[in-house]
Amino acid sequence: MKAIILSQYEGPDGLKVGEVDKPQPTDTQVLVRIKAAAINDWDWGLVRGTPFYIRLLAGLFRPRVQIPGAEMSGVVEAVGKGVTRFQPDDAVYGDISECGFGGFAQYVCVPETALIRKPETMTFEEATAIPHAAALALQGLRDVGQLQPEGKLLINGAGGGVGTIGAQIARSMGAEDITGVDHGDKFAVMRQAGFGAVLDYTREDFTASGQRYDLILDTKTNRPPFRYLRVLKPGGAYVTVGGNTGRLLQIFFLGPLIRFFTGKRLSIVALKTNQDMDFLNSLYEKGGLKLFLEGPYPLVEVPGALSRFGAGKHLGKVIIRTD
Ligand SMILES: NC(=O)c1ccc[n+]([C@@H]2O[C@H](COP(=O)([O-])OP(=O)(O)OC[C@H]3O[C@@H](n4cnc5c(N)ncnc54)[C@H](OP(=O)(O)O)[C@@H]3O)[C@@H](O)[C@H]2O)c1
Structure with missing residues (x-):
């Protein structure tokens, strides 16, 4: 699959677009075919290795995270034997920063607790702007x-x-x-x-x-x-x-x-990831939540989009289209 690959803390210019193996879900994981991802403050910190606490979490000299991307949405392609809440073809979104990142790619495997069901009326792009x-x-x-x-x-x-x-x-x-x-x-x-x-x-x-x-x-x-x-x-x-x-x-x-x-x-605020999403889904469905988006940019443009984000030039959540 295509992915944005991080190998050094060199900033957006050090990112490469490459091919990596498609992940396979374990018994407790869900394989998601990613449709969209959003640029997040975590990604900006991760590609530069700053502030310093990022290195304490992600590796002191080299990042242990191979593919950045903290917020994503997509369609469930397969589920492990122990997964109970989701099945293939479910539309989902979530903040995956606590399970290894990986949103800037065509597929990701995550535990079901990292996923929220996407309302039908919400677009995949909008969904990526919500969780974090x-x-x-x-x-x-x-x-x-x-x-x-x-x-x-x-x-x-x-x-x-x-x-x-x-x-x-x-x-x-x-x-x-x-x-x-x-x-x-x-x-x-x-x-x-x-x-x-x-x-x-x-x-x-x-x-x-x-x-x-x-x-x-x-x-x-x-x-x-x-x-x-x-x-x-x-x-x-x-x-x-x-x-x-x-x-x-x-x-x-x-x-x-x-x-x-x-x-x-x-x-x-100590963020509790992916909590309270029923409240937010319901606010969206009642027409009370408008998302302000920039893009979408194709996957290959992640480095440029990250630079815009870092320079504060973006207007709204910066969206990446991965399919
Ligand atoms: N609590 C947790 O557990 C947790 C976890 C992860 C992240 N975070 C934090 O969450 C925050 C992300 O918020 P966000 O997604 O809303 O960020 P964002 O989309 O980058 O928005 C921040 C806004 O602040 C503006 N700004 C810049 N300097 C300013 C200043 N001096 N005074 C007032 N506004 C200024 C920026 O405008 P410009 O275009 O002018 O720069 C931008 O519009 C970050 O601080 C991040 O560290 C918290």
Whole structure:
């Protein structure tokens, strides 16, 4: 089968398009004929071997992952003897970053727990945009952030996957006062996603605006924790899904102390992959979830598409067509 092959941490230019053996499912695995995949932050980290924790997970000097690609959708081709939830011809999607990656290829074998049934009305491209970003947004807003419909919500890094899906999830939960912070190029998409107010991070610093929020969801944590505290209302919460490693460590260690002394919460989302997908499938089927996509690009264009992603030039989730 055709695949994008990773052999060194050399960035997108080090990737090769090549032929590898088609995988065979074990008793507990599902063989999926991949139709589409999406570029994810994990893939960008994996091809460069940075931040450093990527090397702790994927190999210190050389990547153990042979084929990147964290989010994919496709059709079940075969199942192992012990698989109970799926059968050939089922349309599926999932985040496969916890079972070895491999989405930038024509086939992959994964455990059934990594797969979700795709609603008929959802396209394969749309399905690849959901598992990672939507799960982060839902778990960040609902579970960790405990979003209250009457509260004032701000999402930082609002024009990306988590932000555009997050605004729609928040609206479906009744929130109305939603501000998004990102680059001005993303404002049109952000307004379509449901942001009532938009701020350009290159011109304004939301932590110095004088506005206060009940909940802040951040995809880009890059400031000292105290800057977030000053724009939180009493009892408010700041929830991050990712960002600068040093800042995340500060939040991890200082968060409990800050809560004790101020009553405000600073928390990090530890993603539970492929959970809550029934909620998201149902939101999609009710017409409450619009996905913003770029592409699709053919498999051979993965290196170029990854470079666009890394340079922040993409608008929406970057989709790869693998068939
Ligand atoms: N918690 C977990 O378990 C877990 C697991 C995996 C990944 N993650 C994290 O999840 C996040 C991915 O979020 P995503 O998919 O929404 O990312 P994304 O699609 O790349 O979106 C991020 C957005 O933030 C914007 N941005 C860049 N710099 C900014 C700044 N200084 N202030 C405000 N916005 C800025 C980007 O715009 P530009 O075009 O201008 O750059 C982009 O539109 C990453 O932080 C990743 O590390 C978390």
